[in-house]
Amino acid sequence: MSADVEHLTCKELVEVLTNYLEDALEADERADIERHLVICRGCSNYVEQMRSTIGLLGRIPDDDGAVHSEKLLSMFGEWQAGRA
Amino acid sequence: MQPAAIGAGRSDDEDERALIAALRRGEEAAFVELIDRHGAALVRLARTFIRDRAVAEEVVQETWLAVLNGIDRFEGRSSLKTWVFQILSNRARSRAVRESRSAPFSAFAGDGADDQAAVDADRFRGEQHRWAGHWAAAPSDWSHLPEERLLGRETLALVLEAIRMLPPRQADVIVLRDVEGWQPDEVCAALGITDANQRILLHRARSKVRAALERYLAAEGATR
Numbered sequence: 451m452s453a454d455v456e457h458l459t460c461k462e463l464v465e466v467l468t469n470y471l472e473d474a475l476e477a478d479e480r481a482d483i484e485r486h487l488v489i490c491r492g493c494s495n496y497v498e499q500m501r502s503t504i505g506l507l508g509r510i511p512d513d514d515g516a517v518h519s520e521k522l523l524s525m526f527g528e529w530q531a532g533r534a
Numbered sequence: 535m536q537p538a539a540i541g542a543g544r545s546d547d548e549d550e551r552a553l554i555a556a557l558r559r560g561e562e563a564a565f566v567e568l569i570d571r572h573g574a575a576l577v578r579l580a581r582t583f584i585r586d587r588a589v590a591e592e593v594v595q596e597t598w599l600a601v602l603n604g605i606d607r608f609e610g611r612s613s614l615k616t617w618v619f620q621i622l623s624n625r626a627r628s629r630a631v632r633e634s635r636s637a638p639f640s641a642f643a644g645d646g647a648d649d650q651a652a653v654d655a656d657r658f659r660g661e662q663h664r665w666a667g668h669w670a671a672a673p674s675d676w677s678h679l680p681e682e683r684l685l686g687r688e689t690l691a692l693v694l695e696a697i698r699m700l701p702p703r704q705a706d707v708i709v710l711r712d713v714e715g716w717q718p719d720e721v722c723a724a725l726g727i728t729d730a731n732q733r734i735l736l737h738r739a740r741s742k743v744r745a746a747l748e749r750y751l752a753a754e755g756a757t758r
Contacts, residue, residue: 459667461658465651468737472718492672496653502676502684503744506693507712509685510578522569522598523562529602530560 458482463493467500550614557605569598572615575714576622582697582709583626584633593629597622616724623706652741679751689750696746700739707732708739 463486469475470483487494556564576597580590600621608617659670676684683689697705697713706725710716716724722732 459658460669461651461653461655461667464653464741465737467652468733468740472733472736474733490668492669495673495675499673499676499748500740500744503693503740503747504712506685506690506747507708507743508715510690510694510713519566519569519573521595522573523566525595525599526562526565526602529599530562533560 458486460486460490460493460496463490464496467497471500471504551610554605554608554610554614557602565602568601568614568618572618576618578713579619579622579709580626582694582705582713583623583630585698586633589629589633590626593626594622597625600625612723613720616720619710619724627702650738652737653745673748674752676751683751689747692746692750693743696743697739699746700742703727704735704739704742707735708743711736712740 463483466475466479466483470480475483487497553564553567557568573594576594577590580593580597581587584590584593597618601618604621608614612620657669657671659665659668697708700708703725707721710721710724711718718729718732721727722729725732727735
């Protein structure tokens with residue numbers, strides 16, 4: 451983003467948000483975003499929505515975790531026998 | 535049932551070398567250890583490509599067989615985990631394409647390097663406006679939502695569905711980073727992409743999932 455950093459728009463902020471959250475911005479770019487967030491309710495909400503989204507992604511369950519191990523172990527047995 | 539070769543106090547590298555050696559010797563305990571570590575995550579990853587649970591499990595089983603059959607040739611250029619997940623994601627994707635019924639749109643889409651905006655342009659004020667580029671329709675505050683709506687099963691199901699709609703590369707990156715919690719460098723190694731590319735794909739993917747959630751939560755709010 452090469453736009454005038456003193457006048458970072460909301461439209462620009464949402465495009466650099468991942469770089470911000472991933473800590474991949476220069477210090478001055480970071481400071482611009484933080485200044486913007488202090489005064490912009492819409493963007494603060496947007497950032498919180500994104501954090502919630504990331505949090506939800508991390509809560510997708512393991513699908514009860516049953517990994518049908520009997521089938522896998524008999525497959526392993528066959529594989530082992532084939533190698534011998 | 536711990537394999538004798540895998541003890542505490544080793545570095546991850548040593549631990550992994552020991553596990554690979556035990557597998558090559560055909561030790562069942564080493565295989566069980568590998569399933570314990572990655573089995574559930576593999577099923578979860580497969581299900582981000584394939585809706586049908588039974589088919590997803592079949593793909594995981596094929597993956598394990600491919601791992602066993604390939605273990606002698608595995609050269610350790612990437613980590614074992616990376617290698618196993620690469621095998622799965624290739625197989626799951628081609629299976630999703632074959633099974634047209636369960637194929638996500640993503641299976642037919644491009645490589646994910648699209649240049650779509652994170653947020654629809656009409657959410658912002660136009661060029662003529664004094665506040666061009668600022669919100670016209672600002673995002674709402676989700677912290678007012680009841681917890682069961684934001685964190686409920688239906689919402690999680692919607693997130694999973696949103697992932698299935700993503701172009702493949704974007705889906706890979708968001709699943710490995712945000713669902714599985716991998717580090718950026720692990721994801722780059724698994725997918726053979728640069729760090730900058732990884733961040734672009736993550737950005738597109740997260741932006742789309744957020745937008746899907748926003749639509750869903752707004753509609754929910756309107757009907758209740």
